[in-house]
Amino acid sequence: MYEAxxxxYAGTYTDPGVAAVVDVVRAKGLRVALLSNADYVPRGLPAVFDAVVVSGEVGFGKPDPRIYELAANRIRVAPSRCVYVDDVAAYVRGAVAVGMTGVHHTAVESTVEELAVLLDL
Structure with a gap:
């Protein structure tokens, strides 16, 4: 069902263990995007991402619906086929409002469990 x-980034991908899950998702053949409200692309990102969307570069940020739609567009996947993970609940709600399935990241273990179910990992 899900393709991406x-x-x-900060508070989610930077948590120890999340990067490994992203690697597994990518190896499974799903598209992977990083979406951040940062001013610029974080240094040292691995080549695992198909797209990196940073609010400082596009001029709008989470929870603006346009940023989630842009991320989905850049990886060529409909929002309804994307799972979005963020540590800020309001940003998860923003993603859900455009049709993504949201996961509120509060702990690596629970996020990994939810992604394992949703993405059949």
């Missing part, structure tokens, strides 16, 4: 994973 979209993850927040």
């Amino acid at each position: 994973l979209v993850v927040d």
